Amino acid sequence: GENVEQHPSTLSVQEGDSAVIKCTYSDSASNYFPWYKQELGKRPQLIIDIRSNVGEKKDQRIAVTLNKTAKHFSLHITETQPEDSAVYFCAALTVPRNKLVFGAGTILRVKS
């Protein structure tokens, strides 16, 4: 079945710097890759997603890139702010079962 690896497990950056989180997946049939942000004590919430027919997607300070050949995708956060501190999860949707498989999560700390 699908396996999603996420790195790093923790990431500390200075406010204003960029943060990059990387994920690899095993099932080449996966076609949808969302990123979720979970703040302390809150539910995971979708922040950006990308489909397999697109190589890059941007939304203000966050962007996601997808390399289908290498089976990896990355989350990029620019100009980080303290409120970006949270746990970030990547996921891949397997087909045809439509099962969303998550990575282990990255704890991002933005130091002011």
Place this chain on the structure above:
Amino acid sequence: EAGVTQFPSHSVIEKGQTVTLRCDPISGHDNLYWYRRVMGKEIKFLLHFVKESKQDESGMPNNRFLAERTGGTYSTLKVQPAELEDSGVYFCASSPGASVEAFFGQGTRLTVV
């Protein structure tokens, strides 16, 4: 629009007892997922309903776990009898279809002592 709601938010039970978790998905969402996160680890898939049918239950750890979704609306996840390793946060998520955003509930923190 109401989001995905889960009940209870916290549950502390003794080993050997039974606990039932409930999830109310967003109205109209056919897809309902159960996930579990054990401390510091990944959000692990448990099972997936499409309406009232179990599409995929490959993540259910063992036969102590039973999930139902009567009438394709709310879902319950029963653990009987509970063991210490069942402790974790159980999340429910729902979506209207495949390849679209899955909305999460706030989770139920289960502690088995």
